[in-house]
Amino acid sequence: MKSTLSRQDVAETLKREHAAARAMREARMQQPRDENAPPPQTLDFRTSELHRTQYLSIGPRMGRFLYNSARAIGARTIVEFGTSxxxxxxxLAAAAADTGGRVSGSEFHPSKAEKARANLADAGLSAQADIRIGDAMETLSTVEGPIDLLFLDGAKDLYLEVLKMLEDRLRPGALVIADNADHLPENEGFLHHVGDDSDRYVTTLIGFHKGLVSQSLVLS
Ligand SMILES: C[S@@+](CC[C@H](N)C(=O)[O-])C[C@H]1O[C@@H](n2cnc3c(N)ncnc32)[C@H](O)[C@@H]1O
Structure with a gap:
């Protein structure tokens, strides 16, 4: 059986969107740097121009890592914090198409969520994803478990809160994958919660060229 990732509508949409994301990032890099500007990860996702307008997306390698992770565990209920x-x-929706599952995405900015929906439609994957608009702490609170895979890619200071909100709905054997783990404090917050002292998670950090990704296996 071929992967839904190789379907023409999916492959073309991904190619187009990765190219658009790359062009936007390159244009941003051309801008003169303000040495006094706060680091992007500290900006407020509700009010910053960066969060409202920019892709800030994962690359193709990380995308395949998400697809493979979801497929490997047969993930059917997939939750995404931070859709852009x-x-x-x-x-994730391509994986859901192959497992008979569904993704609940979340995006604060309505214009971004609308574009995400349009991209899913272009890829023929609308039936595999529902994008919830608003603060994920509210919109994801009603997701029904058992959750098989939780992907964290929204505001970094909310990773732990989102995990705690959904923790009791994660099934044993579920995966929690967090992007930009190198932007998180090492011995506190989210990484401490899923780290070596935890009886509930086994966590590893994986290097991608943009930085570190954390992957936690849920034991119980
Ligand atoms: C790094 S981008 C996500 C990129 C996306 N996962 C991708 O790879 O294409 C983070 C996004 O999360 C959104 N976000 C951050 N905190 C949020 C929250 N509490 N609720 C909903 N969306 C949030 C931001 O508006 C931004 O669009």
Missing amino acids: FGISTLY
């Missing part, structure tokens, strides 16, 4: 224009959602 939906590039990561496309990979």
Whole structure:
């Protein structure tokens, strides 16, 4: 059986969106740097221009890592914190198409969520994803378990809160994957919660060229 990732509508949408994300990032890099500007990960996702307008998306390698992770565990209930224009959602929804599952995505900015929905439609994956608009702490609170895979890619200071909100709905054997783990404090917060002292998670950090990704296996 071929992967849904190789379907023409999915492959073309991903190619187009990765190219658009790359062009936007390159244009941003051309801008003169303000040495006094706060680091992007500290900006407020509700009010910053960066969060409202930019892709800030994963790359193709990370996308395939998400797809493979979801497929490997037969993930049917997939939850995404931080959808943006939906590039990561496309990979997760492609996996859901192959497992008979569904993705609940979340995006604060309505214009981004609309574009994510349009991208899913272009890829023929609308039936595999529902994008909830608003603060994920509210919109994801009603997701029904058991959850098989939780992908964290929204505001970094909310990773732990989102995990705690959904923790009791994660099934044993579920995966929690967090992007930009190198932007998180090492011995506190989210990484401490899923780290070596935890009886509930086994966590590893994986290097991608953009930085570190954390992957936690849920034991119980
Ligand atoms: C790094 S981008 C996500 C990129 C996306 N996962 C991808 O790979 O295409 C983070 C996004 O999360 C959204 N976000 C951050 N905190 C949020 C929250 N509490 N609720 C909903 N969306 C949030 C931001 O508006 C931003 O669009």
